[in-house]
Amino acid sequence: MNYITVENISKSYGELELFSNLSFSIHKDDKTAFVAKNGSGKTSILNILSGDDSPDSGQVVMRNGLRISFLSQSPHFDNNLTINDTIFNSDSPQLKIIENYEKALLNPDDTEAYQKAFEQMDIHNAWEFELQFKQILSQLKLDNLDQKISTMSGGQLKRLALAQALISNPDVLVLDEPTNHLDLEMIEWLEQYFAKSQFTLFMVTHDRYFLERVCNEIIELDHGKLYTYKGNYSYYLENKEARIQQEQVETGKAKQLFKKELEWMRRQPKARTTKSKSRIDDFSDIKKRAHQRRNDHKVELEINMVRLGSKVAEFHKVSKAFEDKVILDKFEYVFKQGERIGIIGKNGTGKSTFLNMLTNTMQPDSGKIILGDTVKFGYYTQGGIEVKSGQKVIDVIKEFGEFIPLAKGRQISAKQLLERFLFDGKKQHDYVEKLSGGEQKRLYLCTVLIQNPNFLILDEPTNDLDIVTLNILEEFLLDFPGCLLVVSHDRYFMDKIVDHLFVFQGNGEVQDFPGNYSDYREYESSKPPEIKLEVKENSISEKKDNQNKAQKLSYNEQKEYKNLESKIRSLELDKKALEEQFNDTSLPQDKINELSQQLQKIITDIEYKEMRWFELSEKFES
Template identity: 70%
Template sequence: MNLLSVEGISKSYGEKVIFEPLSFGINKGQKIALIAKNGSGKTSILKIISKEDTPDQGNVIFRKGTQTAYLAQEPNLDPKLTVEESILQADNPTLKIIANYERALENPDDQEGYQKAFEKMDQNQAWDFETQYKQILFKLKLDDLTASVGNLSGGQKKRVALCIALLKQPELIILDEPTNHLDLEMIEWLEEYFAKEKTTLLMVTHDRYFLERVCNEIIELDEGNLYTYKGNYSYYLEKRDARLAQDSVETHKTKLHFKKELEWMRKQPKARTTKSKSRIADFKAIKEKAHKRRNEHQVQLEINMERLGSKMIEMHKVGKSFGEKVILDQFDYVFQRNDRIGIIGENGTGKSTFLNLLTSNDTPDTGKIVWGETLKFGYYTQRGITIKKDQKVIDVIREFGDFIPLKKGKKISAQQLLERFLFGRKKQYDFVEKLSGGERKRLYLCTVLIQNPNFLILDEPTNDLDIITLNVLENFLLDFPGCLIVVSHDRYFMDKIVDHLFVFKGNGLIEDFPGNYSD
């Protein structure tokens, strides 16, 4: 059953054409991902379909009575409302019945009020929905329903908006980067939820395990053309590779990145799960396997980075607290030259504080941190880039460096690095204010890398980057010869890049695990 048809929509902003006329349909039960590089108009397409924006030409035609919900990248919630009031606006009458019943439970003296609320729950068969409602609140860690939306962080607002979209129980949910700001536990729950629910989905996401486990169709927007693949992410990589192999015309340089991605996916075991059926108990075996993965990579860029001395960073019995909240408790670690460490843990367990301590942007309460003399940090934070008026892309990167030196006297110029990260020569002379959010993140990444650090720290680098850019970044990082620390909720990215984890468990407890996310 067709839920909607997109017929010849196009969009421009001033002289900049975002996309030419596009057409496709969505049928009931499909779980579709839209893939394209940053700046191609993915978010604009979702906004047009969800009636948040209008196309310059063309139409979106819905089957009569089709209910939809839209989760924006940056949710637009009323800051004056509480979390509960926002949820009750989800346009699901059963929610109001449940809310009345919950209030009746808080007033045991009002027997008549309780009886009416109880009967309403029975009449509307709301008991099962109440269970689901409470499960969604619990899984998304929305425990304070009286909190004002205006006081919430960006991540908390995103979780409230996701909760509202799920509780509307529409036929079609449109999702723009649904896993951003969710911790690993939430992402895994959302995967399971969507995999078993019969809801129709249209999403943009950079989370490739999410694509692999949830989606049954992928639509790719490439060089202005739409290509449809009736399968998950592995299927898409395989069929895309076959399509490009048949194409006699020279295609986009990302062809090679996808070929590597396909090879990597083929090496992975099927039906990967976190809770492995046979837990590997031997840490030595895990460590050997992790290093073997790393050594299998063939280096393409022999980066001649700043010299690394024998001493990197040493942390000796480091303690850090904020009031009664313990972040680190007697933490010891000596960083080695080729460490590739992933940091994972629930939101609020102190991951960003740890990075601030490492980079001397904060001081420990107890213990000491010793830094090597030859250390040169590259630190990609979640804050992004500060834009100056009338500044062009190439000017931004040249403020930080003109080239990255390679071995044998070779080098990558600032222009070549931008090209590697999908900024063509013409795009390099665009004004920065014209770039999309994802393109700005990509540019910020280049400003960090051009400085040729020997100790690279990336705090949530995959947020807002498209899958094509992630492939480029992964290949760059596999070539990077220095020390690398990555904080990310992107499990696929972590599996490819790191071979050692710090698992932040809260209350100052950090598990040192020799392996990657899937291990």
């Protein structure tokens, strides 16, 4: 069933043409991602689909009665309302029924109103919908429904907008970077929610795992043309590469034909037959195809890194808290040369605070942070570039000098540097405030890197960057010889560039995990389930029941039962560390044999301890 048909739309701002004559359609149950470089007009297309903007030419035809919900990157709400008011400020019939029911619950004396509201919940089967929308609010950590909009952070507002879009249950959900401002747990929940739901989606996102696991269609705007791929991200990559190769073959053939036709054109006398004129007319088309070329300039990031000494950074019993909220509790760590560390954790666990203490913009409550004399930080913050009114792109770079030093004693002009960062001559003289969000982020990244840091700190660097720029940034970071510390919710990005993780678990606890994000998720999912002996104060019978269960284990068995989980976890880490050693292709055969024996011993030990844990668990639960 066709929901939306986009016919030959075009959009320009002054002399800047974003796109022209684009046509595509959205069908029921499609989960479509729209992929294009920053500055190509992705957000403008979403605004046109949602009705917040209109094309300069062409039209958007929608099915009668179609309900569309739009999640923008910068949602706007009434600051005088609460979360609860905002959620119910909707034309959804089911939400109105639930709102009336909840109001009736607050006034138990009015039995007639309560009975009427209860019956409406039954008639419209709103009970399941009520449960669903409360689960959405809970997953997005919007628990205080009485909180005023005016007191909410930018991240909370984005989550509220997402909740509102999901709860409105539209026919088509249009999303602009839905995973921005979500922590990893929320992203994975949203991923599963969309994968299982019947939503029709049209989205712009840079999250490549999200593209892989949610989308069944990808539309790419590439050099002014649209290409549709009926599959997920892996399918898109494979078929895009095949398309580009085919285009190169066709261009090569066109060049050969062009040379042949050019020779014929030069040999022709002035008087030409009708047949000759037809061939002449075709010549211009052949010439155009022969001179086609892809403008795929890559961001060339080459910096003159200051040498990093043996002492980098040391944390000695560092503690930090804000009132009752503990961020670090006697944290100890010594950074080494060339380390590549990712930082993950739920929002509010102190990741940005940790970075601020490392860079000396915030002081710890106790303990010491010692930095090496040669350390030069490059700190890419979530705040982004400071946009000055009337400042042009070229002026931003010239603040660092007309010429910027590169490696091996070379230098480059500000203009040439911007070209390497995909800002052509015309774009360099645009005002910074007119750049798209992704282009501003790319410019900001440029200003951080040209200061030649040897310790690079990136706080959510992937937000708003297009996939092309992300791939190039990843290639640069893989070759970056200094220290790297990254906070990111982009799982694909983290998997590719970090070697181990700081997992901020809250209450001052930071786990140093030896692996990337996917390794960590696999490890977490493989852990034996925790058995918690929780005692509820007001449940005497439950308390006695737990006591009786515990009594079925002897004292030594109880002690063994409590220690087994941590031992299994430790052995799993030892196992992973050993397995990583096998990646060294230079290992001699005797060393391989020795490692194999150690690995087999650990595997046997894990299996034995897991069996023992299950034995004690069954005895405890019986």
